Amino acid sequence: MSETCRGCETRQKGNPMPRRKAQNSRIPGRESEAARPADPLFIASLEKGLRILYAFKDHPRSLGLTEIAAATGMNVSAAQRFIHTWQTLGYLRKDPHSRRYTLAPKLLDFSFMYQRASGLAEIAMPHLIILGDECQETVNLIEPDGPDLLYVVRLPRHEIRYPSGIVGARVAAFCASGGRAILSHLSAEEVERILDRSDLTSRTPLTVTDRHLLLECLAEARRLGYAVVDQEGLIGEISVAAPILDYTGRPIASVSIPVPTTRWSVEQVHERLAPRVLATARTISRACGSGRAFHES
Numbered sequence: 001m002s003e004t005c006r007g008c009e010t011r012q013k014g015n016p017m018p019r020r021k022a023q024n025s026r027i028p029g030r031e032s033e034a035a036r037p038a039d040p041l042f043i044a045s046l047e048k049g050l051r052i053l054y055a056f057k058d059h060p061r062s063l064g065l066t067e068i069a070a071a072t073g074m075n076v077s078a079a080q081r082f083i084h085t086w087q088t089l090g091y092l093r094k095d096p097h098s099r100r101y102t103l104a105p106k107l108l109d110f111s112f113m114y115q116r117a118s119g120l121a122e123i124a125m126p127h128l129i130i131l132g133d134e135c136q137e138t139v140n141l142i143e144p145d146g147p148d149l150l151y152v153v154r155l156p157r158h159e160i161r162y163p164s165g166i167v168g169a170r171v172a173a174f175c176a177s178g179g180r181a182i183l184s185h186l187s188a189e190e191v192e193r194i195l196d197r198s199d200l201t202s203r204t205p206l207t208v209t210d211r212h213l214l215l216e217c218l219a220e221a222r223r224l225g226y227a228v229v230d231q232e233g234l235i236g237e238i239s240v241a242a243p244i245l246d247y248t249g250r251p252i253a254s255v256s257i258p259v260p261t262t263r264w265s266v267e268q269v270h271e272r273l274a275p276r277v278l279a280t281a282r283t284i285s286r287a288c289g290s291g292r293a294f295h296e297s
Contacts, residue, residue, distance in 0.1 A: 062102045124255075147195075175208065177256050237259070
């Protein structure tokens with residue numbers, strides 16, 4: 001019998017999927033201007049400038065001036081000034097024929113600086129490679145950012161079917177194995193705050209969105225040391241993840257393996273993949289200085 005939590009197995013079949021909230025180009029985690037508390041140190045013009053770059057997040061690869069203005073909620077004149085600044089600095093490119101804009105490779109500087117400053121990917125990479133070789137499946141290193149997860153490392157195997165696996169992609173934590181593995185090691189108060197900020201709508205007909213059932217899933221993940229999610233984020237995908245803990249025992253990331261239902265069952269994931277994912281996460285935790293991971297081994 002599968003060890004998936006009772007809440008994860010409780011599905012409401014036949015109900016239509018609720019419509020997800022519309023995406024916009026605002027910076028993830030930032031409140032709207034009306035809802036933002038007064039902050040004399042906050043530079044609103046910087047936030048507006050970053051909206052220009054985030055306009056490309058959920059739109060085609062190239063955008064025109066009026067499209068960027070509409071996506072950011074700015075007037076054309078203001079958008080043009082920000083665009084010109086980003087282009088002058090080298091972060092945007094303009095096609096001289098179509099007069100449309102695209103993101104420039106210089107933006108990868110930020111990714112490189114973060115990876116070098118964090119050091120987690122460098123520590124984890126040898127262990128992730130070993131895990132991928134052992135399991136012959138895709139291995140991900142994922143970090144939390146508020147109610148979301150960000151893919152930091154992806155070592156693909158077999159076919160790459162899902163755009164959500166692109167490095168830097170952002171996915172909801174509550175319905176991902178990596179997110180539940182991390183949430184299961186946070187305090188009840190932190191979990192409630194994160195769920196308050198989450199878009200708890202269905203990604204598939206199998207997504208658990210009820211808070212009580214989600215908390216049951218987190219309790220089960222805490223007991224097992226890892227989380228398994230069955231087609232809640234993507235139909236046809238089962239995923240398993242275990243948290244990476246820092247020296248204080250706080251979750252800072254997770255190791256996950258997504259597999260297709262055509263090759264794996266939930267029972268097989270529990271029996272064959274979960275122990276290896278858990279062992280890898282604990283090894284990386286020890287390398288990061290986590291005494292808790294050492295004592296739980």
